[in-house]
Amino acid sequence: MKESDKIDEMLSDKNILDSETIEKTGEIHDLVSDEQKKRILSIIEQRTDSVQGNNNTKEETVQVISYRRKNNMKLIAAVAACLCVITGTLFLKPQDKDNINTGNDKVEITTVYETEPVYESTSETSAEEKNSVTFTDTKHGVLHNSFTEDTSECYTVNINTENINTENDKAETTTVYETEPVYESTAETSAEQKIPITFIGTKYNVWYNGFIEDNGEYYTVNFLKNEEFQNRINADIREVSDELYKYDDTPETKSPIMPQYRKNSKGLDLYPYICNGYMYLKFFYNHEYNHAATLVYDIIEEKRIEKIEELFTDTSTLYEDLNRVMREKSGTHDYTYTAEITPENITGFDFYDLFINDGSEKPVVYPWFIANCFEGRTSEYCKMDTERDMRNCIKDEFIPACEAGGD
Amino acid sequence: MISDDEIMQAFSISDSEGYWKLLDSYCSYVYAIVSSHVRGLASEQDKEECIADIFIETVNACRKQNIDSLKAVVSSIAKRKSIDLFRKLSGKNRYSSYMEEITDEPADYDTPETFSAGRTEKENLWNEVKKLGEPDSDILILQFFYDKTAKEIGNILKMTAEAVTKRSQRARQKLRKILTESEVI
Numbered sequence: 143m144k145e146s147d148k149i150d151e152m153l154s155d156k157n158i159l160d161s162e163t164i165e166k167t168g169e170i171h172d173l174v175s176d177e178q179k180k181r182i183l184s185i186i187e188q189r190t191d192s193v194q195g196n197n198n199t200k201e202e203t204v205q206v207i208s209y210r211r212k213n214n215m216k217l218i219a220a221v222a223a224c225l226c227v228i229t230g231t232l233f234l235k236p237q238d239k240d241n242i243n244t245g246n247d248k249v250e251i252t253t254v255y256e257t258e259p260v261y262e263s264t265s266e267t268s269a270e271e272k273n274s275v276t277f278t279d280t281k282h283g284v285l286h287n288s289f290t291e292d293t294s295e296c297y298t299v300n301i302n303t304e305n306i307n308t309e310n311d312k313a314e315t316t317t318v319y320e321t322e323p324v325y326e327s328t329a330e331t332s333a334e335q336k337i338p339i340t341f342i343g344t345k346y347n348v349w350y351n352g353f354i355e356d357n358g359e360y361y362t363v364n365f366l367k368n369e370e371f372q373n374r375i376n377a378d379i380r381e382v383s384d385e386l387y388k389y390d391d392t393p394e395t396k397s398p399i400m401p402q403y404r405k406n407s408k409g410l411d412l413y414p415y416i417c418n419g420y421m422y423l424k425f426f427y428n429h430e431y432n433h434a435a436t437l438v439y440d441i442i443e444e445k446r447i448e449k450i451e452e453l454f455t456d457t458s459t460l461y462e463d464l465n466r467v468m469r470e471k472s473g474t475h476d477y478t479y480t481a482e483i484t485p486e487n488i489t490g491f492d493f494y495d496l497f498i499n500d501g502s503e504k505p506v507v508y509p510w511f512i513a514n515c516f517e518g519r520t521s522e523y524c525k526m527d528t529e530r531d532m533r534n535c536i537k538d539e540f541i542p543a544c545e546a547g548g549d
Numbered sequence: 550m551i552s553d554d555e556i557m558q559a560f561s562i563s564d565s566e567g568y569w570k571l572l573d574s575y576c577s578y579v580y581a582i583v584s585s586h587v588r589g590l591a592s593e594q595d596k597e598e599c600i601a602d603i604f605i606e607t608v609n610a611c612r613k614q615n616i617d618s619l620k621a622v623v624s625s626i627a628k629r630k631s632i633d634l635f636r637k638l639s640g641k642n643r644y645s646s647y648m649e650e651i652t653d654e655p656a657d658y659d660t661p662e663t664f665s666a667g668r669t670e671k672e673n674l675w676n677e678v679k680k681l682g683e684p685d686s687d688i689l690i691l692q693f694f695y696d697k698t699a700k701e702i703g704n705i706l707k708m709t710a711e712a713v714t715k716r717s718q719r720a721r722q723k724l725r726k727i728l729t730e731s732e733v734i
Contacts, residue, residue: 150721152674153693163679167690171705173577173697178597179569182576185601186568415709494711 363423371444375423375437378446382425382435415493416441418526420453422492436492450491454524461485464496468508480506493526553619557611564608571604575620579603579627584695586631590638599634603627677727678720684708685720692717 167173174182363379366372415422419442425434438447451457464483472479481487481500490497496508551574560567583596583603591599606626607619616622678689684706691697691705692713699710699717706713 150693153678153689153721163675163690167581167687167694169578169581171577171687171691173580173691173695173705174572175701175704178593179572179576182597182601182604183565183568183572185598186605187565189601189605190564494715 366441368444371441374446375439378437379423382437386425386434417493420447420493420526424492436490436495438492449485450488450496451485453491453526456523478506483508553616556619560608567608568604571608571619575604575623576600578620579623582624582627583631583634586628586635587638588694591634595634595638599630603630606630674724674728677724681720681723685716685723688713688717689720 363372363375366375415424419440421439421441423437423439425436438453439445440447440452447453451460454460461483468479468483480502481498483496483498487499488496489499498506498508500506551570556567556570556574559570579600580596583591583599587596587599603623603626607623610616610622610626611619678686680686681689687706688702691702692699697705699713702708702713703710708716
């Protein structure tokens with residue numbers, strides 16, 4: 143067994159970790175996402191509702207028994223509960239992840255029945271007094287309470303089992319936002335719509351989201367000192383965006399950049415990363431978080447990096463080394479070595495990922511290639527220092543590089 | 550962090566409001582306790598249902614008597630409910646066996662010595678993990694103990710998924726080096 147496999151296997155033994163560490167992790171970090179919390183709240187609401195429902199049933203039963211004693215009549219009490227597993231996942235995916243901003247948003251769940259329940263009364267009172275058949279949904283079942291007829295003398299079971307066809311019934315979930323999502327923009331629409339600059343994860347990584355715009359047509363970089371260089375970057379962003387937008391109008395056409403993905407009407411996300419004097423702008427299709435394109439810049443030299451070779455000081459054995467390491471590491475990470483890497487088949491790159499078109503429809507992504515290939519010898523081979531702590535980048539590079547709205 | 554009083558006040562407004570505040574404050578803590586008891590057995594859905602039951606019981610307990618510390622009540626109910634769930638799930642799996650597992654080969658049981666040696670190895674490993682410091686130790690705990698994906702860990706630790714994977718990889722390399730040097734592996 144390889145040592146790495148052994149380490150993973152040992153770490154996978156979950157019984158070894160002490161409960162103190164486990165609980166501490168739970169106290170420090172928010173391990174449960176808002177979506178999960180909403181699902182839990184929904185379960186709580188359903189269960190507390192059903193508890194109240196059960197209490198009502200008890201009261202009814204008491205009334206029924208006293209009624210029977212008083213009138214000495216035959217009473218047939220029938221209790222039927224149909225527990226049918228409702229298939230179908232509750233998709234809590236919001237329309238826009240930026241809109242998840244309140245702890246008081248509520249999830250409303252309605253069940254759409256394939257066939258409408260049929261209301262039938264077995265009582266001899268009148269058609270108007272027919273009770274409506276009610277299905278009370280719990281996560282795991284359907285509670286049918288169709289036999290509560292107050293006007294008849296006897297309770298009668300009248301469940302039409304044909305209606306309980308929950309396999310094709312669908313659970314529809316709607317998120318009701320406490321407050322309407324607020325869209326802010328740095329686009330030229332209005333000053334009020336300027337988005338505050340936010341640093342995400344500044345403790346360990348530099349991730350700047352100062353230019354997420356829902357109102358503007360294009361994302362714009364607005365934090366560099368050199369405006370001329372900044373304008374060039376924004377022109378590149380426009381060009382790439384246009385290229386990606388183009389495929390939005392012709393859904394049957396696939397992007398040549400990432401042939402398997404198409405952009406939909408929800409648009410793109412653009413994430414900038416800055417490290418060691420380099421910046422890359424990574425476009426994602428925000429509906430699936432799929433990588434669409436990357437732009438790489440040297441913000442010290444103030445130029446765009448168009449070829450991967452520009453990231454290295456010595457390129458004489460670059461492809462040989464890349465292929466060797468990728469072949470050796472194949473299968474150990476999220477990738478399998480499928481084709482020889484050549485200057486021609488590289489369709490994109492950034493600090494972490496290398497995109498190769500190996501001839502198949504789905505391009506191959508080699509993640510963290512610089513870290514894998516050049517760790518330990520970056521100073522002699524690679525222009526960027528992959529060992530460097532990202533935290534330093536904030537004060538050394540990122541903040542000096544920002545001017546407009548940098549505070 | 551919302552105080553216990555604020556949570557109880559929220560219940561006087563509405564149950565939903567109260568439960569949401571309670572979830573906001575203690576959900577992660579309860580999730581950690583549940584996960585520690587039912588690791589490898591329960592699905593996320595099982596855990597969510599268990600957590601819901603824990604909070605319902607907590608609120609019922611609080612309504613019946615005055616509670617000094619909500620955390621203490623949550624903690625004890627969570628541990629009890631988690632053990633119940635563990636018994637339920639392990640009982641379900643106890644009687645399921647597969648034909649392919651039955652062979653003519655003699656059973657390969659661990660001796661107490663090998664079991665103890667293996668356990669010491671793993672304890673040393675986790676001790677080294679804790680020594681790695683944040684965020685590397687947290688990443689490995691979330692990755693291997695809580696089975697979180699890189700993206701989920703990224704959301705929790707406010708990092709990118711890429712950075713998480715890279716740090717995890719480096720941390721394991723570091724561990725391998727430490728443990729090789731100390732001849733643990």
